[in-house]
Amino acid sequence: MPKPDLTALLDKVRHTAGQYAEVPLADNCLQPAGPFSEEERAAVYRAVYARRDVRNEFTSAPIPDETLRRILQAAHAAPSVGLMQPWNFLLIRSDEVRAEVHEAFSRANDEAAQLFPDYMGHQYRKLKLEGILKAPLNICVTCDRKRGGDVVLGRTHNPDMDLYSTVCAVQNLWLTARAEGIGVGWVSIYNDADLRSILRVPEGVEIVAYLCVGFVDKLYDRPELEAKRWAKRLKLDDLIYKERWNSA
Amino acid sequence: MPKPDLTALLDKVRHTAGQYAEVPLADNCLQPAGPFSEEERAAVYRAVYARRDVRNEFTSAPIPDETLRRILQAAHAAPSVGLMQPWNFLLIRSDEVRAEVHEAFSRANDEAAQLFPDYMGHQYRKLKLEGILKAPLNICVTCDRKRGGDVVLGRTHNPDMDLYSTVCAVQNLWLTARAEGIGVGWVSIYNDADLRSILRVPEGVEIVAYLCVGFVDKLYDRPELEAKRWAKRLKLDDLIYKERWNSA
Numbered sequence: 001m002p003k004p005d006l007t008a009l010l011d012k013v014r015h016t017a018g019q020y021a022e023v024p025l026a027d028n029c030l031q032p033a034g035p036f037s038e039e040e041r042a043a044v045y046r047a048v049y050a051r052r053d054v055r056n057e058f059t060s061a062p063i064p065d066e067t068l069r070r071i072l073q074a075a076h077a078a079p080s081v082g083l084m085q086p087w088n089f090l091l092i093r094s095d096e097v098r099a100e101v102h103e104a105f106s107r108a109n110d111e112a113a114q115l116f117p118d119y120m121g122h123q124y125r126k127l128k129l130e131g132i133l134k135a136p137l138n139i140c141v142t143c144d145r146k147r148g149g150d151v152v153l154g155r156t157h158n159p160d161m162d163l164y165s166t167v168c169a170v171q172n173l174w175l176t177a178r179a180e181g182i183g184v185g186w187v188s189i190y191n192d193a194d195l196r197s198i199l200r201v202p203e204g205v206e207i208v209a210y211l212c213v214g215f216v217d218k219l220y221d222r223p224e225l226e227a228k229r230w231a232k233r234l235k236l237d238d239l240i241y242k243e244r245w246n247s248a
Numbered sequence: 249m250p251k252p253d254l255t256a257l258l259d260k261v262r263h264t265a266g267q268y269a270e271v272p273l274a275d276n277c278l279q280p281a282g283p284f285s286e287e288e289r290a291a292v293y294r295a296v297y298a299r300r301d302v303r304n305e306f307t308s309a310p311i312p313d314e315t316l317r318r319i320l321q322a323a324h325a326a327p328s329v330g331l332m333q334p335w336n337f338l339l340i341r342s343d344e345v346r347a348e349v350h351e352a353f354s355r356a357n358d359e360a361a362q363l364f365p366d367y368m369g370h371q372y373r374k375l376k377l378e379g380i381l382k383a384p385l386n387i388c389v390t391c392d393r394k395r396g397g398d399v400v401l402g403r404t405h406n407p408d409m410d411l412y413s414t415v416c417a418v419q420n421l422w423l424t425a426r427a428e429g430i431g432v433g434w435v436s437i438y439n440d441a442d443l444r445s446i447l448r449v450p451e452g453v454e455i456v457a458y459l460c461v462g463f464v465d466k467l468y469d470r471p472e473l474e475a476k477r478w479a480k481r482l483k484l485d486d487l488i489y490k491e492r493w494n495s496a
Contacts, residue, residue: 029475030305033298033467035429040291043284044427047292048322048420050281057278074296076484079422081436083471083479090489097491112404124401142493153372153478154436156360160411161436164456167415172296174327174416175423179292181283188329188402188409200493208412219281223331227277230401231331236324241338243345245390245448 047175053224054183055128058135058214067180068137075141075173080165082153087169087208090140090199097198101210102132104194105187112189127228130187135212140199141170143206166208173211183216295423301472302431303376306383306462315428316385323389323421328413330401335417335456338388338447345446349458350380352442353435360437375476378435383460388447389418391454414456421459431464 035041072089080086092098109129113121132138143166148155155161174184187210195207225231241247283289320337328334340346357377361369380386391414396403403409422432435458443455473479489495 029469030466031469033305033429033431033464036291036294036427039287040294041424041427043288043291044295044424045318045322046284046288048325048424051325051327053327057281070293072488073484074293076482076487077296077299078419079299079301079434079471083473083481085482085487088487088489088493090491090493092491094491108405112401115399115404127401129402151363153360153375153473154377156363156437157356157439158436163408164411164415164418167412168419168422170412171326171416171419172423175420176289176292176296179284179289181281183281186327188406189404191405198492202493205493216281218278221277221279223327225331225401233331234324234333236321239324239333239336240320241336243338243340243342244446245336245338245450245453 043179047178050219051175051178052183052219054135054185054212054214054216054219055131055224056134057183057216057218057220058131058212059217060134060136061215062136063182063213063215067182071173071176071180071182074176075169078165078169078172080168081155081161082148084148084152084155084162084165086143086145086147086162087166088142088144088205090142092138092140092199093136098132098138100198101138101190101195102130104190104198105130105132107194108190123230127225127230129189131185131212131214132187135183135185135214137213139173139209139211139213140195140201140207141166141173141209141211142201143208144204145206146204163206163208166206170209170211177213181215182213183219185212186210187212291427295426298467299423299426300431300467302383302433302460302462302464302467303379303472304382305431305464305466305468306379306460307465308382308384309463310384311430311462315430319421319424319428319430322424323417326413326417326420328416329403329409330396332396332400332403332410332413334391334393334395334410335414336390336392336453338390340386340388340447341384346380346386348446349386349438349443350378352438352446353378353380355442356438371478375473375478377437379433379460379462380435383431383433383462385461387421387457387459387461388443388449388455389414389421389457389459390449391456392452393454394452411454411456414454418457418459425461429463430461431467433460434458435460 220227425432468475
């Protein structure tokens with residue numbers, strides 16, 4: 001039986017599989033693993049609890065290249081379906097592009113304010129919801145839906161797994177940024193077509209997150225929307241079920 | 249002008265807003281913030297790099313309640329759009345329910361194997377892709393799309409932000425679990441209708457992640473799909489653009 005045309009196939013399935021399809025599977029990469037030390041565990045929890053969605057606390061200090069590299073590497077170490085690694089990172093620093101993005105945000109934010117009942121719209125307009133111009137760096141994180149080729153392991157039954165992988169990358173970046181003293185704010189108020197046009201994001205690539213990124217010297221001691229009494233923390237116990245939905 | 253009927257409105261907009269709509273916004277919750285110590289930073293990066301998608305390395309050791317609580321609290325501390333906190337956590341331990349879920353996985357996995365070209369399908373079938381029965385605990389993480397009421401701050405222009413928030417919760421859980429010595433594997437190969445029926449997840453609630461959770465005594469030193477030569481790590485530099493798409 002003739003061998004398949006590997007080059008042609010690889011072109012089709014791209015990165016997900018096939019490169020080593022005729023090499024025996026390695027199974028000797030297991031290493032001992034256990035819990036972290038108490039201090040290390042505390043540091044991981046500290047990152048989780050001290051992380052904030054930052055809108056206004058950015059300083060203008062530029063982010064050193066090696067620091068930025070560390071948080072991007074952390075994002076790139078996120079889990080991805082079929083090891084698809086569908087993300088790209090657009091680093092936006094220019095005043096010009098940020099001004100265009102800010103304009104797109106402002107338009108959408110005006111639309112948004114009108115969706116709330118009157119007395120809430122009033123509160124809404126008082127909230128600062130982005131740091132596009134204040135943060136020295138913006139990062140747009142995208143998901144290339146075609147990166148894995150036609151069939152991606154683990155994505156066969158849930159095509160949105162690649163978007164979820166991309167969000168895991170965002171959260172890795174967010175938590176490690178916090179540990180570096182860098183704040184991150186996720187802007188979600190824009191019309192997709194506007195941002196897509198400004199950043200020239202092609203069809204087939206989804207914009208997942210638009211992040212404002214910069215050093216911070218202070219942060220809210222709880223989520224800003226909670227501090228500003230827009231919303232309340234839910235009780236965890238109310239969110240846990242056992243075995244099946246709605247059974248405690 | 250009469251005041252709005254606050255109770256009725258609250259019922260509508262639920263948790264996102266309104267509870268304190270007539271109370272002045274607090275702005276005094278800012279605390280000093282800076283980078284973590286070098287040791288703390290290293291611990292956060294360690295969690296990021298040592299985290300694995302676990303399929304087979306689970307031990308049968310039960311997870312103590314207080315440990316489980318810590319990782320669920322970490323999930324609950326994730327960012328969410330408009331502080332919507334749309335997640336629920338279904339803790340599944342019974343042999344019966346796990347067997348049903350495993351059957352649903354197996355059916356879908358057979359379908360999946362047939363989607364790959366022959367020689368890849370052969371490799372695919374050799375991969376263990378879940379630890380549903382081996383892990384002592386499964387956690388289904390869902391997203392209640394209606395939790396925030398009709399209008400949620402930050403979700404007005406991207407209705408999928410609640411799903412993304414839920415993924416952030418998953419990643420918080422995943423990273424803190426690693427620090428606790430607990431492995432997590434995300435199963436995505438199932439037909440949504442099957443899992444929904446088994447777990448009785450109602451309409452309006454999306455199943456975002458089905459996680460296998462248990463202590464591990466060893467882990468792959470790199471992603472298992474990379475170790476087993478199913479896929480390759482991409483170069484980060486190839487994934488970074490500046491200012492706009494496709495410009496380095």
